[in-house]
Amino acid sequence: MEKHGAQRHRILALLKERGGLTRENAAAVSRETGIPEADVFGAGAFYELLSHPDVDRRVCQGLSCQLAGASEIEGMGVSCLGQCDRAPVAIGKDLHVVHYGRARGGITPDDPSLPMNLGGEDRADYAALHKARALGTDGVIAELKASGLQGRGGAGFPAHLKWASVASQPETERYVVCNADEGEPGTFKDREVMLRRPHLLVEGLAIAAEAVGAKTLFVYVRGEFPEERASFEQALDAASEHVGHLDWRLIDGHGAYICGEETALIESIEGRRGMPRHKPPYPTVAGLWGKPTLMNNVETLACVPDIVLRGGQRFRDLGRTEAGTKLYCISGHVQEPGVYELPLGITLTELVEAAGGYLGTPRAFSPGGASSGFLPMSFADTPLDFGTLGKLGSMLGSAGVVVLDDSVDMAEAARWQAVFYEDESCGQCAPCRLGTQLVRKALDTYLVSGDPADLGHIDDVAWEMEEGSICGLGMIAALPLQTARKHFPEDFGPR
Numbered sequence: 001m002e003k004h005g006a007q008r009h010r011i012l013a014l015l016k017e018r019g020g021l022t023r024e025n026a027a028a029v030s031r032e033t034g035i036p037e038a039d040v041f042g043a044g045a046f047y048e049l050l051s052h053p054d055v056d057r058r059v060c061q062g063l064s065c066q067l068a069g070a071s072e073i074e075g076m077g078v079s080c081l082g083q084c085d086r087a088p089v090a091i092g093k094d095l096h097v098v099h100y101g102r103a104r105g106g107i108t109p110d111d112p113s114l115p116m117n118l119g120g121e122d123r124a125d126y127a128a129l130h131k132a133r134a135l136g137t138d139g140v141i142a143e144l145k146a147s148g149l150q151g152r153g154g155a156g157f158p159a160h161l162k163w164a165s166v167a168s169q170p171e172t173e174r175y176v177v178c179n180a181d182e183g184e185p186g187t188f189k190d191r192e193v194m195l196r197r198p199h200l201l202v203e204g205l206a207i208a209a210e211a212v213g214a215k216t217l218f219v220y221v222r223g224e225f226p227e228e229r230a231s232f233e234q235a236l237d238a239a240s241e242h243v244g245h246l247d248w249r250l251i252d253g254h255g256a257y258i259c260g261e262e263t264a265l266i267e268s269i270e271g272r273r274g275m276p277r278h279k280p281p282y283p284t285v286a287g288l289w290g291k292p293t294l295m296n297n298v299e300t301l302a303c304v305p306d307i308v309l310r311g312g313q314r315f316r317d318l319g320r321t322e323a324g325t326k327l328y329c330i331s332g333h334v335q336e337p338g339v340y341e342l343p344l345g346i347t348l349t350e351l352v353e354a355a356g357g358y359l360g361t362p363r364a365f366s367p368g369g370a371s372s373g374f375l376p377m378s379f380a381d382t383p384l385d386f387g388t389l390g391k392l393g394s395m396l397g398s399a400g401v402v403v404l405d406d407s408v409d410m411a412e413a414a415r416w417q418a419v420f421y422e423d424e425s426c427g428q429c430a431p432c433r434l435g436t437q438l439v440r441k442a443l444d445t446y447l448v449s450g451d452p453a454d455l456g457h458i459d460d461v462a463w464e465m466e467e468g469s470i471c472g473l474g475m476i477a478a479l480p481l482q483t484a485r486k487h488f489p490e491d492f493g494p495r
């Protein structure tokens with residue numbers, strides 16, 4: 001039981017301010033907040049960036065960095081840093097990126113007809129916010145419905161349903177949360193929105209808050225994105241005449257991928273270990289401190305000003321197989337890795353064309369981050385959208401596309417993804433905690449023995465993980481191995 005007046009939600013920020021988790025810092029934060037020292041320690045130890053305060057260099061172990069030779073760089077390993085277009089990369093103690101590969105990647109050319117137009121100027125007239133006020137809650141939600149906007153954080157849930165649910169709750173203390181914790185390996189689009197078009201995000205958030213009746217907004221920014229956070233803060237300051245009446249809180253992530261999951265993110269804002277909650281209740285009904293909470297991804301929110309200003313139907317019509325444009329990230333074996341805004345439903349062939357063509361001979365691709373598994377090139381002309389990929393047992397997820405050439409051993413690629421899930425499982429469900437270890441160990445053993453029997457139990461393990469996990473991480477953590485085995489059986493035979 002917490003003491004009355006204890007300030008649990010401050011413990012992670014205070015630990016960060018003091019330089020990370022040490023015995024002394026835990027004791028000091030405990031005194032300052034009234035939270036027992038053991039609790040401060042327990043929460044802090046969950047977070048990678050807090051629990052190893054002395055590490056000078058962390059080298060990214062993500063798929064694209066591995067493809068670019070990350071294993072040859074010295075330093076402590078860390079999960080994907082969201083810099084796949086510059087692979088291989090590391091971060092220093094100040095969390096700024098050290099890149100060994102190339103400069104920041106390609107981007108769609110300036111085109112004002114695009115809702116996001118990452119290549120263009122960041123307008124700051126807040127005309128959409130003013131129009132939204134005239135439309136009122138019902139009018140804004142009607143435009144969102146007409147737009148067909150699906151959440152861009154991974155699940156593709158219709159945005160208007162969430163907004164309508166929060167706006168209709170009897171409880172009037174409501175919150176808006178922006179999920180800027182972008183951590184899915186292969187994904188780095190929210191990073192570009194925050195850097196290049198921060199006003200679009202500020203405006204989208206303000207429209208959301210006013211539409212659902214929230215006064216306080218939380219923006220949970222990935223800890224390894226200090227530049228992006230600064231860019232957003234600068235835009236917020238500059239926009240104070242338009243949005244200064246709202247209460248804006250910027251929260252730092254501390255290096256835990258699972259905090260991108262909405263209920264884990266809520267736990268983290270409240271100052272706990274980022275462990276997903278059981279759903280229902282959904283955050284729209286009972287989220288932050290039990291209050292109705294609208295949580296959307298950065299890209300979802302950044303679509304909103306265009307939808308309000310130029311109309312939902314226009315946004316919808318920009319899509320091909322599904323509504324709107326989409327920020328596709330592409331990295332790995334292509335000429336110009338980067339973020340490209342294209343009609344939702346384009347194919348890999350078209351995306352790679354935008355990215356300057358393949359490097360080498362392509363063999364496989366991962367269409368939507370680690371969680372989407374692998375597909376062979378026979379799917380290069382399949383629409384990259386939520387519905388089509390879902391039917392194939394894969395997913396569009398956050399559209400972090402990674403291309404692998406014919407030099408890649410798919411068993412090794414599956415092992416890189418397995419290491420990621422083992423490291424990032426929060427550990428609260430046994431099937432996920434143990435299953436992620438078993439998958440990685442089975443691949444380690446097979447890669448040494450060359451005996452396919454070492455992978456014989458994996459179908460059963462995968463079934464247990466899918467059926468017995470609370471959240472999406474455990475449910476799909478065996479997918480990279482399962483899909484690699486299905487589509488590339490020649491890499492899983494006797495060797």
Ligand SMILES: Cc1cc2nc3c(=O)[nH]c(=O)nc-3n(C[C@H](O)[C@H](O)[C@H](O)COP(=O)(O)O)c2cc1C
Binds near residue numbers: 153156260296
């Ligand atoms: C393991 C896991 C990690 C996730 N990571 C992110 C993330 O980094 N960013 C994000 O916006 N959504 C992430 N999500 C999805 C969120 O739970 C949530 O659906 C999303 O933020 C809602 O916003 P949207 O409706 O705008 O997509 C993740 C989900 C899971 C299961």
Ligand code: SF4
Binds near residue numbers: 275276433471
């Ligand atoms: S499935 Fe894995 S990551 Fe998700 S709650 Fe369970 S243990 Fe945590």
